[in-house]
Amino acid sequence: MRVAAGRMPLLGHGPAMARDPMRFLRRLRDQGDVVTCCLGTVPVHQINSPELIRRVLVTDAHRFGRNRIFANARQLFGDGLATADEPVRMRQRRIMQPAFHRDRTDAYVDIMRTEIQRFVDRWRAGEVVVLDREVSRITLAVTAKALFRADLGSAAVGEVCRSLGPVLDGITKRAMLPAVYERIPTPGNRRFDAALRWFTTIVDDVTKAYRDSGADHGDLLSMLVASPMTDAEIRTQVLNILMAGTDTTAITLSWAFHELAVNPPVRRRMLAEIDTVLGGRPVTAADLPRLSYVDRVVAGTVRRHTPVWLLMRKALEPVRLGDVTIDAGAQVMISLPTLHRDPDLFPDPMRFDPDRPLDEQARTSALVPFGAGRHRCTGEAFAMAEMTTALVTVSRNWVPNPVPGHRVREVTRAFLRPDALPMTVYRRNTRNW
Template sequence: MSVPVAPGRWPVLGHTPALLRRRFGFTEGLHTYGDVVRVHLGTLPMYFVTTPELTHRVLVTDSASFGKGAMFDKFRPFVGDGLVNSGGAFHLRQRRLVQPAFHHERIARYTGKMETAVARLSGSWRPGERREINEDMQALAVTIVGEALFGTEFGRTAIEEARRSIPVVIRHGMVRALSPAFVGPLLVRGNRQFDRAVRRMRAVVGTVIADWRATGVDRGDLLSMLLAARDSDGEPMTDQQVYDEVVTLLSAGIETSALALAWLFHEISRHADVERRVHEEIDQVLSGRPVTADDVPKLTYLQQVINETLRMYPIWILMRRTLRPVRLGGVGLPAGTEVTISPHALHHDPHTFRDPHRFDPDRWAPERVKDIPRGAFIPFGAGNRMCVGNAFAMTEMAVTVATIASRWRLAPVPDRPLRVKYTSTAYPARLSMTVVPR
């Protein structure tokens, strides 16, 4: 079966100019050409799967036939072989070592720290003050993930360095990932910023690990759990393996939550009925007291708002590589083939989500959510490589909105229009909002 090729291919550069120039618009339109569409990253052919059914096969039912793809190769110099990059038996071993840190009872213990961090931030606001909410949410996410990972005082330097370096690595890393190999050396400024950020994080996190090894004290944080964990043979992680997992958790945890929270407040402020329903539910469930872990499942409409935000603003693309010959949508692919999935395109496919660019939390009402097919909604991935911290992130978002919205409204600033940058996802480069007491 012949595979349709996406239009807009350049000699040598392939579809890279179109990908970097049009980004979401390019990948959103691929489903019109077929279930599997060939796109060239320079001279490297990639096969985009465009349906929920094929996505579910790649990520879940046939996941053993796929390893991590070219994009992850480009990020490996920074995050190493953490859960995001590793595969096979090693990935399974690492996941089993990391998973206990995100069990339900552990997340319940983190909830109090989350609420304290949010209350500290929102308590510093003043009525009528203008805030850059994207920057506030970035700082908040670094604080929450950093304190859960390192503890409050012990890892202060690492938390501050993560705030400085993680965004640099993720944004420049995506450009590296989508650029042909011969273009990489030409990205001089971005490469220098990327490399400096990598060196700084290695030095700071390495120091924190060495300090823990010297004392061996369990501080009740994620790092203590990682360093104390033992596999089925009684073997611990090496310092390098711990570093890889720490930077993976920082990279994934900070960006996902910070961006989702910024977009959450943006969308709530734009839709008066959504804002009213969120406030009414929070008032009813909390009755004026701080949010707890037991409250989070009761905030059902807020969970719908969170899911709709994650649908609207997911990561752009994921890449996999076939480990053996496979067939997808009638197309035979040999081992070593790059297969690409766009969560953003899937989340905006009108076949699954009617009027996909409209913000509609009621899509996630119980009577409607059952009609969404498997593979259509993958904000945290799926299968045995689903983000290990997804429950942590969902709790963090609920606690943040509940804590802030119980006291404040965030209103758009009319003379400061939203600016958006598109890299690995949609970044609100400037999200100015006015703090209004409720």
């Protein structure tokens, strides 16, 4: 067993991990395919080889389960796609997969475009927009609207957007802390509990209205109501969909706008493709396959700025990975940004280049931004369509530029995100960009 250098008595490698997680994980990558560190006194094995990562996530996935964080999260909001373990998750995936089929995703593009346009129509040329916050509001509104498309659900969209913020803010903290924490009446806990109760009431009321109407409104909730799920299970899935469909998409979009702003040749090429394909009209689902360079911009951003910075698994039985035997019950971790920034796999990895060659082997073994195997993101097609639609809808008329003197830093929270992204927005028909 290869143990990482720098272990402290009792604390292990915890201080180094807390001080700068990405630097610590990058150092582990450089020490071998499987490297053991200690978080406190608990040994955790980081897997760095693409082949071994694929075994954990795909070929030997049945030998690994979710770890304690997911168990805590399930206590908060039930067994959903983002939290459930097998076999519950596989049953739910089969039920929900039709909601993300191509024909359904294509129908969502009009909703995406309308909601995104509604936000950017409020912008004023030359004003500074905190783009990461704005994009977070946009992705939440888009996901909520895709869930509740019918008139009887439209009133719920605003309420869901208002109540979900405190819920999402508290989920990660609660999932990572001992269960006793949530019983302490702190202001944050009170806000979380009140927001979760209100969210539950809204979703239950709309679900009942959908059941009573008996109609298919062409939205995600209609698919859930038509499934064998109970109302409690539907409520859990709604929260899971909103949780999974907002932060990671918003973070990727924020980084995409940043990369376009600091790489003018890439932005000019993307704008030229948009103008050629659309000819001045709004984007539709039929246009997405033709926007190949926009797709590569999104793919390049996801590789360079993968939001999910740590995956944790627990070995359910002894497993041999490389030259290391992982004992049953041992913790395993995978850092996707560390993998995607490995210079042996992606030369000059910090360079943003949508034309970077990504052959089929790299796509399947070393590039896994949406996960892989049984835990691959069910809503991947939805997320890709939303990000492409957002980039095109904004870029048709607006050009966000960096605020002079502001340095964008990468911070490690629940996700790997920009600390703040203030940008000055200009109309494309001006000379100010």
